[in-house]
Amino acid sequence: MALTEENPGYKWVGTRPIRPDGLDKVTGKAQFGADLTLPGMLFGKVVRSPHAHARILSIDTSAAESMLGVKAVITGSDFPDLAANGAHASDIDVANNAIARDKVLYEGHVVAAVAATTRELAEAAAKAVEVSYEILPHVLTVDEAMADNAPLLHENMITKGVDPAPDQPSNVASRIVHERGDLEQGFGEADVVIEREFTTKPVHQGYIEPHAAVADANNDGRANIWCSSQGHFAMRAYTATVLGVSQGTLKVTAAEIGGGFGGKTVIYLEPLAVRLSQRSGRPVKLVMDRDEVFRATGPTSGTRIKVKMGISNGGELTAAEVWMAFEAGAYAGSPVGAAGMTVIAAYDIPHFLVEGYDVVCNKPRVAAYRAPGAPMAAFAVESVLDELARSIDMDPIEVRLANAAVEGTQASYGPKFPRIGFVETLEAIKEHPNYTAELGPNQGRGVAAGFWFNAGMNSSATVHVNENGTATVVTGSPDIGGSRQSMALMAAEELGIPYESIKPVVADTETVGFNDVTGGSRVTLATGAAVVDACRLVIEDLRARAAKTWDVEIDQVEWVDGQAQHVDGSQPPLSLNALAAKSGRTGGPISANASLNARGVGAGFSTQLCDVEVDPETGVTRVVRYLTAQDAGRAISPDYVEGQMQGGVVQGIGWGLNEEYIHDENGAMENPSFLDYRMPVASDLPMIECSIVEVPNPAHPYGVRGVGEVGIVPPMAALANAIKDATGVRLTDLPMTPIKVLEALNEQSD
Amino acid sequence: MAQVYFSAGLRDLTGGVAQVDVQASNVRRLIAALDEMFPGIGERLSEASSVAIDGEILTDAEYESVPDQAEVHFLDILQGG
Numbered sequence: 001m002a003l004t005e006e007n008p009g010y011k012w013v014g015t016r017p018i019r020p021d022g023l024d025k026v027t028g029k030a031q032f033g034a035d036l037t038l039p040g041m042l043f044g045k046v047v048r049s050p051h052a053h054a055r056i057l058s059i060d061t062s063a064a065e066s067m068l069g070v071k072a073v074i075t076g077s078d079f080p081d082l083a084a085n086g087a088h089a090s091d092i093d094v095a096n097n098a099i100a101r102d103k104v105l106y107e108g109h110v111v112a113a114v115a116a117t118t119r120e121l122a123e124a125a126a127k128a129v130e131v132s133y134e135i136l137p138h139v140l141t142v143d144e145a146m147a148d149n150a151p152l153l154h155e156n157m158i159t160k161g162v163d164p165a166p167d168q169p170s171n172v173a174s175r176i177v178h179e180r181g182d183l184e185q186g187f188g189e190a191d192v193v194i195e196r197e198f199t200t201k202p203v204h205q206g207y208i209e210p211h212a213a214v215a216d217a218n219n220d221g222r223a224n225i226w227c228s229s230q231g232h233f234a235m236r237a238y239t240a241t242v243l244g245v246s247q248g249t250l251k252v253t254a255a256e257i258g259g260g261f262g263g264k265t266v267i268y269l270e271p272l273a274v275r276l277s278q279r280s281g282r283p284v285k286l287v288m289d290r291d292e293v294f295r296a297t298g299p300t301s302g303t304r305i306k307v308k309m310g311i312s313n314g315g316e317l318t319a320a321e322v323w324m325a326f327e328a329g330a331y332a333g334s335p336v337g338a339a340g341m342t343v344i345a346a347y348d349i350p351h352f353l354v355e356g357y358d359v360v361c362n363k364p365r366v367a368a369y370r371a372p373g374a375p376m377a378a379f380a381v382e383s384v385l386d387e388l389a390r391s392i393d394m395d396p397i398e399v400r401l402a403n404a405a406v407e408g409t410q411a412s413y414g415p416k417f418p419r420i421g422f423v424e425t426l427e428a429i430k431e432h433p434n435y436t437a438e439l440g441p442n443q444g445r446g447v448a449a450g451f452w453f454n455a456g457m458n459s460s461a462t463v464h465v466n467e468n469g470t471a472t473v474v475t476g477s478p479d480i481g482g483s484r485q486s487m488a489l490m491a492a493e494e495l496g497i498p499y500e501s502i503k504p505v506v507a508d509t510e511t512v513g514f515n516d517v518t519g520g521s522r523v524t525l526a527t528g529a530a531v532v533d534a535c536r537l538v539i540e541d542l543r544a545r546a547a548k549t550w551d552v553e554i555d556q557v558e559w560v561d562g563q564a565q566h567v568d569g570s571q572p573p574l575s576l577n578a579l580a581a582k583s584g585r586t587g588g589p590i591s592a593n594a595s596l597n598a599r600g601v602g603a604g605f606s607t608q609l610c611d612v613e614v615d616p617e618t619g620v621t622r623v624v625r626y627l628t629a630q631d632a633g634r635a636i637s638p639d640y641v642e643g644q645m646q647g648g649v650v651q652g653i654g655w656g657l658n659e660e661y662i663h664d665e666n667g668a669m670e671n672p673s674f675l676d677y678r679m680p681v682a683s684d685l686p687m688i689e690c691s692i693v694e695v696p697n698p699a700h701p702y703g704v705r706g707v708g709e710v711g712i713v714p715p716m717a718a719l720a721n722a723i724k725d726a727t728g729v730r731l732t733d734l735p736m737t738p739i740k741v742l743e744a745l746n747e748q749s750d
Numbered sequence: 751m752a753q754v755y756f757s758a759g760l761r762d763l764t765g766g767v768a769q770v771d772v773q774a775s776n777v778r779r780l781i782a783a784l785d786e787m788f789p790g791i792g793e794r795l796s797e798a799s800s801v802a803i804d805g806e807i808l809t810d811a812e813y814e815s816v817p818d819q820a821e822v823h824f825l826d827i828l829q830g831g
Contacts, residue, residue, distance in 0.1 A: 163762035176826065177758040205831075262831025337826040368831035414755060414823030415802035455830045457809060520830020597810055699806075709831055 012492040013702055016639045017499050020484050021256070033212030033228030033255040034287045041214070042071055044276050044286040045122035046269075047112035047129045048296060049104035052140070052362040052667025053151065054133035056102060059112055064128040069117040072279035073129065076101035076111070079275065080244035087241075093331040095242045097365050098271050104133070105153055105330035106364050107668045108295030110268075115276040115284045138362040138667045142304050142325040145171040145361040153330060153360045173332030173358040176340045178412055186319025186351025190310025192391045193319075197306045198380040200716075200734040201660035202299040202327060205369050206651070206679050209258025210293045215273035216283040222249045223274045228257040230264045230478055231517030236509050242271040250274075253508040254478045261480075261651070262368030263298055265517045294672035298367025299661060301326040301334045305380040311388040315402040319351040320344050324377065326358060329365040334358045335373030338453075341413035342713075343377035346422060346451040346605065347385075347403040352412060362667050368519060370648060371452040371709035375655065375716060379734065382448040382717030386724065396447040396721070397430045400607070405451075421631030421695030421705075422449070422605035428629035428691045429607045435627075442613050443624060444726025449607040450713025454706035455520025456598030460513025461530035463491065463538050465590035469577030470501040471538075475527050476515035478506055481708050482640030483523040487531050489636050490702060494535035496562030497576055513595045521706030524636055525697075526598030532701045537592035545586035546574045600699020604710040606630040608649065610718035614726045616745060619738030621657055621723060623684075628714075629691040633705030638692060641707050646688040648711025654680045656716035660735050752780065752820045760824065763791040777801055778812045780822065799824040 024030040061073040076099045082092045099110045112129045116122040139145040139153075150171055159166050161175040187193055213227040229235045232252040240247040257264065269286040276284040288297070306323040322343050326334035336356040343354055389399040404426060405411065407419045429435055429447065439445060462474040473491045477483055484504035492499040515527060543557040546564030550557070550571045557564050563573040583590050611625035628645050635641040658678040662670045671677045696703025716734060724730050729744035751771040756764050764770075770787065774780035785792030795801075801811045802823040808814055809827070816822065 161759055161762075175759075179758045262829075265829075265831075335829060338828055341826065341828075368829050370831040372829050372831050414757060414825060415805045415807070415821065418805045453807060453828055453830075455809075455828065517830075520828070522830065599806065599808065601807060 010493055012489045012499050013634070013636050014638060015489065019482065020488060020504055021479065030256045032209055032258055033226070036214045036226045036255070038214065038216060038283040041283040041285055042115040042117060042280055043119040043122045044113055044115045044273060044284045045126040046110050046272065046286065046292070047126045047131070048292070049100065049107060049109040049111055050668070051104060051133055051135050052107050053136040053138035053153070054104050055136060056100060056104065056111060057132040057134055060130040061112065063130065064114055064125040067121065067125050067128060069121045070114060070125045071117070071282060072115040072276045073125070074113050074272065074275050074279060079242060079271070091241050094238055094267070097331060098242050098267060106362050108292065108364060109330070110272070110296070113272045113276060115280050139171065140361055140363060140663055140667055141302060142327055142359045142361065145359045146325065153362065157360065171360045173328060173360055176337050176356045178340055178354040179352060180412070181351030183319055183321055183351050183353055187310045189312065189318040191313040192388060193308065193310040194384050194387050194391065195308040196384055196732055197304070198383065198732045200303045200376045200379060202302040202363060203655050203659045204294060204299040204677065205259070205261035205263035207259030207261060207263060210288040210290060211264070211268050211297060212287040213269040213273045214283060214285045215270065215277040217274055217277040221245070223277065225250060225252045225270055225274065226255055227252065227270055228255040228264065230257070230260040230480055230519055231515070232478065233476060233509055233514055234265060234517045235267055235270055238267040239270040239274060242267070243274060251508060251510050254506050257478050257480050259480070261370050262372060262519060265519050266298060266367050268297060290674065291672045294677065295669050296364055298329065298365050300369035300372065301328065301366050301376065303327065303376045305376060307380045307384045309384050309388060311392060313392050315392060315394050315399050317347055317349045317403045320349050321352065322354045322381070324356040326356065326373065327363060327366065328358050328360050329363045330360060331365045332358055332360060334366055335368070337373070339373030339377040342374040342451050343381055344412045346405055346449055348405055348409045349403070349412065354412065370651065370712040374450060374452055374713045375652065378448065378450045378713045379716040379720065382714065383720050383730070383732065386446065386717070386721040387730065397426050400449055401426050417603065419695065419698055420603050420605060421693055424693045424695050425449070425605050425607040425629040425631055428693050429609050429627060432627055432691060434609055434625055434689070437625065439611065440613065442616060442726055444612055444614070444722045444724065446610045446718045446721030446725055447607065448714035448717035448721060449605065450710050452521065452604050452710035452713060454525065454601050454604050455522040456526050456601045457516040457520065457522055458597050459515050459527040459530040460593065460595040461527060461534045462512055462591065462593045463531065463534040465538060465576065465580050467580055469497065469575065469580040470503065471495060471497065473502055473504045473531055474507045474512050475531065476507055476509070476512040477523045477527040478518045480518050481644055482637055483518065483527065485640060486524045486528060486636040490528050491531055491535050494532055495539065495576065496559065513593065521604065521708040522598070525601065525700055525704045525706050528636070528704060529598055529700065530594045530596050533594035533596065534592045537594060538590060541590055541592065542576065542579050545579050548586050549574060600697065602633050602697030602699065602705035604631060604705050604707065606710045606714055608714040608718045610715070610722045612719065612722040612726055614723055614741060619742035619745065621719070621736060621741060623653060623686055625686055627689045627691065628711060629693055630707060630711055631693045631695050631705060632707045633697040633700065634694055634703035635692050636702060636704060641692055642690040644707045645690045645711045648709070649688045649715050650680055650685060652712045652715025653685065653719065656719040656734060656736060658735050658737070751818065752816045752822050754780070754784065754822045757824065760791065760794065763794060764788045774816050776816055777814045780816050795824050800827055801825070
């Protein structure tokens, strides 16, 4: 680790103990979404559109309903028409994405669902549902969707953010813009101006566990849901909206989650399972197969991005102009807004114009994916920055250091940065031996950097002290990246008891206070702050109980190393065990709750160094060395911080070299399996070396910033810059497959 | 007086004005004051914005205090992964 400040003497924070969920997972005892089985449970199957764009003329469910063992069949008409009820547009989109009513907008869009006594019967019944379609012309990319006279997905979509508002609908949902200074002046001050155009494909989060949900509806209108998600409170809210019921009628229990990366912050199966359970009177399980995950759940956007940047011979960036169009999939809501805010945020550029468009097309609705929007934007800008540095013969780290945002820099999206650690990540790379390691034949080296906001939001926690002096820490934040260990480490530090004496638990929506989704790299910061607050309330209570025991005022008692001590040492210390054992005599059980809307979010930066070897005969790019430096603020659990850093890099390498959605001429996905959608595996990669930079966030009790997302921002540009270094060719279209590399090499030799 | 800055995407509602000074004790009152200056901007700011006060980005910030001389920016709602 690259420490910028000394560890202030923590006993547990910053250590690497055994993870609390590890044993259950390696012994197969952990309960994931598909693992639950209830008495009398039925198996559900979803009927999906084979067409990318079509009007639903009729749905005949009679054949399916007549099959022996089929207990329920539902279609869009079994759900409230939110549009007719005047609901908010975003809620209508959520409902229509869960099950289509009039039109299907992508291949895989839900049109019906069945529940039957066996899985095989459910599949047969799904095939027996007859849907009649009027096939409509489709658009799959931003280029097609933004073309004149393009077929419209939504006949009433008027572009927001344009003045004056258009008088005709289009597939462009909104426009965003950020600008400062005078572009003409800025480019006039530049000695070198480089302009490039980039394209990226939709890529999936690739979580190993498919979506799964079990619902059990009661006769009184209540229902229990078990599902793997990044936020069971959010699942409750979305499901209630789609069903048209009060949130209080639904109880959602978080299953263990086998990866999310943003893609499990939205609903797909939950309202269908509840409705099938209500119709059949029995519990219903719905589990997607991998094909469905690819065809029907949100990847992140495909994009087209144009970047023009200017630099002086001294290495000062003078101007930037960025144009971006992001695929939203079937409904508005691509991450182009965040892309526009992050694209040049890492640098202090006096003159800029950033313009972005959110564009619907006939693909699955996009979902969040680690630092949504930032990776594609960084691929473009960090590639151009690499070219600018080469053009003035300046070291790629030095050019970034010369322009890096620091505390007080006015970010391109508006406010001034508080204390941030971008410079420290750049220096960590520069000082690492990898930066000067010798390169072999056909090898090249690339640098790229990235920025992400991180988030705060709402969290709750409860801390119970058990009779034997151990503690249970209860939160409502599903653990997708090690948050249980982080919660336990902070609680151990606060209470002064061993980490092993803390049991961290993720409770259901009726057992703990509200928690926003596990996303935005927010849980260790926000839920962690709630845990710290609850622990401090417990300690206050423990001091009061010790004071009562000693018949002194509470200010005569301090809490040190897990025990109450009299300030003048006149009393023998009272351990947490002793106080817990006699809690009935001093006021009853020891427990405290804390809830908060977290403030003091600390932004995250990552700088990465990539060495590749490019085979000039096959075009295959092999990553031979990879180093990532990231500002964690404070690494509560270094093992998990490194896991997040490595995971982001590996997903970025897949995005950069292999992964893409491939569609046929009818708009059907051709590669919906892990055989044909090639994600990197361990044997493809070298060890991803980590340098944890710690520039503590002054607004958090332990200095946490959040680490889950920014690691995926730099890799694609780092790869492209390394390929350029190795071969001399600049690739601007992701993924950088061997075919594209070979074509570029052939063009170069011509 | 707080210094309120409008992103380029909001300036269609401010007639091109990029910055104004506003006296308000909290974000809710600040938005109300802005809506009086620029009718219609209140709805946009309430529905689709985070707010940054002196560099800190806040969500659900309706009742957040706005210190005198604070620098305030309204931002798009962000989605994390």
